[in-house]
Amino acid sequence: MNNRSRWVPPLAAGLLLGTALALRFLWPVPEATGTSKRKAPPVEVSKAPEPARVSPITGPAKPEPVKPEAPEQAAEGLRATVVPIGPGDVVPEPEVENPLPQENDPIEPEKPQTAAWRHEKMVRITELLGRDVERLEQERAAARTRGDEAEARRLEVQLTRHRARLGKLREETVALEEAARKEEQARVQ
Template sequence: MRIRYRLMLAAAVALTVSLLAVVLWPTSSVPPVVPEAPVAVAPVASAPVASSPESVPEKVAARTRAEPVLTSSEAQATVVALGPGDVAPEPEVEGAPAQENDAIAPELPQTAQWRLEKTTRITALLGRDVERLEREREDAEARGDERRSAQLQTLLVRHRARLHELREEIQELGEAAKQESSAE
């Protein structure tokens, strides 16, 4: 019991020290680098100049002066090329009415026929799983892997029980679907 409290105390101390280290850690004097967003700038024709170590800072300084300053929202924008058949969205105009969205189709009613079809599909999938598990169990027994064989046998028992329940449910839903269709 004492060891548990000591471990909890040590964890709390370690957490406190790490939080204090993060908060009080000296910041670097170099400002963080913000990734540049692609900006369309007209190319400037210039004569090729042999690059030398002295001319590199001049080129960087000239490039930074020529590019416009981006606001934070523009710097995070992603530019995606339009593909064939794509239409560029029209810019929003202040005072213009909002664009109307397409109407959302109402959810279809979950009738007894719908539930019957859904349950039949689930039953078919579960039946395939049972067949697959039986093959895997036989393979495990052939390899002599008793542990895996026991695991698969447990899964088979559960799946077969669920299959039995679903088949009973299908019978009930079949009757309900017949009554529903005759009522219409």
């Protein structure tokens, strides 16, 4: 991809966005869709409350108590639903702008890969491959009983490869067993 083609999609997107914004703000606002042109009703302007008057005999006038707005009126412009906290509810903690970094668990040192360890792994791998060979033999027999010769040949090829690998793994297992035995004897002495 050459350098010019890297700039074309972002540039095109920017131009498209700029055009859309320019049209949004510069385009004339459509008139009301009514058939007759009516003037909007006059808006009532509320007067500011009169300042409290001070009487020389009684002192300042007590202000009227302010009535709290109902929750429906207070949240008129909002669409959120307020649900009271019930028993068993957990109140989430407020989000922190810059939380402290978390401590990572210490990295465990790598276990030594001794001959005994490698022998155990090789035994496990050999066991799993042996299971695969048994499964493939069953699938091949099922394919032959169904009369699906192409599938049976494919499974036969897989079986020969798996059996060859299984033979090599068994030889390696015997060699690792001997190495593990020698390693154990050296450690005891």
